[in-house]
Each structure stands twice: as structure tokens, then as C-alpha cells.
Amino acid sequence: MSLPQLPHNNSRAEMRKALIRLRMEMHRQEIRHESAQLLQPLQRVRGMSQNLHDGFGIKHAPLWGVAAVTLLGFLTGKGAKSGGASSLTRLVRLGTSLAPLIKLVMQTSRKN
Structure with missing residues (x-):
């Protein structure tokens, strides 16, 4: 100025x-x-x-966000099939989709 x-x-x-x-x-x-x-x-x-x-x-906030959305989708969403096997299938899908996040959390907890 x-x-x-x-x-x-x-x-x-x-x-x-x-x-x-x-x-x-x-x-x-x-x-x-x-x-x-x-x-x-x-x-x-x-x-x-x-x-x-x-x-x-x-750390890895976008990954946590995806995990939260996936979890909410599996817990509140309705499956295409109805029956006893759909809840088991839903839990298996949830586990496989959250496996990278669980692995990451376990690795960071071991390092600290």
C-alpha cells in the first residue's frame, strides 16, 4: 500500500x-x-x-467414510432376496467389504 x-x-x-x-x-x-x-x-x-x-x-478419513456408508447400507438396506440366507449373505458381504479397513486399523494399532 x-x-x-x-x-x-x-x-x-x-x-x-x-x-x-x-x-x-x-x-x-x-x-x-x-x-x-x-x-x-x-x-x-x-x-x-x-x-x-x-x-x-x-487418518484415512475417506476410507472411514466409505466404511460407514457401507455399514449403514448393509444394516438398513433391504436385500433383493428375502429369507434366512439373506442375513448371512449380508454379513459375509459386510465382512469382505470392511476387511481392508479392519486390516488397516489393526496395522496402525500394532505400530503404536
């Missing part, structure tokens, strides 16, 4: 130009300030989403 220099000669036209430059700089600063205030909630949300991964120590 550099303010315009005042003219050395005090002619009326030069003083008017300097005044206009000062006003334009003031308007630029107002616009910067107002836009920063408008973007502040967005910055907070971005910071919260970043802190969610960092602060809670959630």
Missing part, C-alpha cells in the same frame, strides 16, 4: 489529481476490508475441515 505522492507544484489541477488518487486508494482499502469480512465464514469452514483431519488425528 503506497500512498500517492503530493505534487511539488501547487497547481489546482495537480492537487485535484492527487485528491482523486487518495480517494481511489481509500476505496480500494474499503473493498479489501469488506471482501475479507465477507469471506471470513468461508475461511472458518475451510479451517474447520482442515482441523478435522489434523486435530482429531483421523
Whole structure:
């Protein structure tokens, strides 16, 4: 932010130009300030989403999300077949789809 220099000669036209430059700089600063205030909630949300991964120590968050959706789908969804075997089949599918996540959790717990 550099303010315009005042003219050395005090002619009326030069003083008017300097005044206009000062006003334009003031308007630029107002616009910067107002836009920063408008973007502040967005910055907070971005910071919260970043802190969610960092602060809670959630590693592989997308994998956890997929696992949660899969688990909810298997527990609340209705199968195409109905009968006693469908619940067993559903549990087998759940186990095979969550196997990579379980393996990952077990590996990280052994390292710590």
C-alpha cells in the first residue's frame, strides 16, 4: 500500500489529481476490508475441515467414510432376496467389504 505522492507544484489541477488518487486508494482499502469480512465464514469452514483431519488425528478419513456408508447400507438396506440366507449373505458381504479397513486399523494399532 503506497500512498500517492503530493505534487511539488501547487497547481489546482495537480492537487485535484492527487485528491482523486487518495480517494481511489481509500476505496480500494474499503473493498479489501469488506471482501475479507465477507469471506471470513468461508475461511472458518475451510479451517474447520482442515482441523478435522489434523486435530482429531483421523487418518484415512475417506476410507472411514466409505466404511460407514457401507455399514449403514448393509444394516438398513433391504436385500433383493428375502429369507434366512439373506442375513448371512449380508454379513459375509459386510465382512469382505470392511476387511481392508479392519486390516488397516489393526496395522496402525500394532505400530503404536
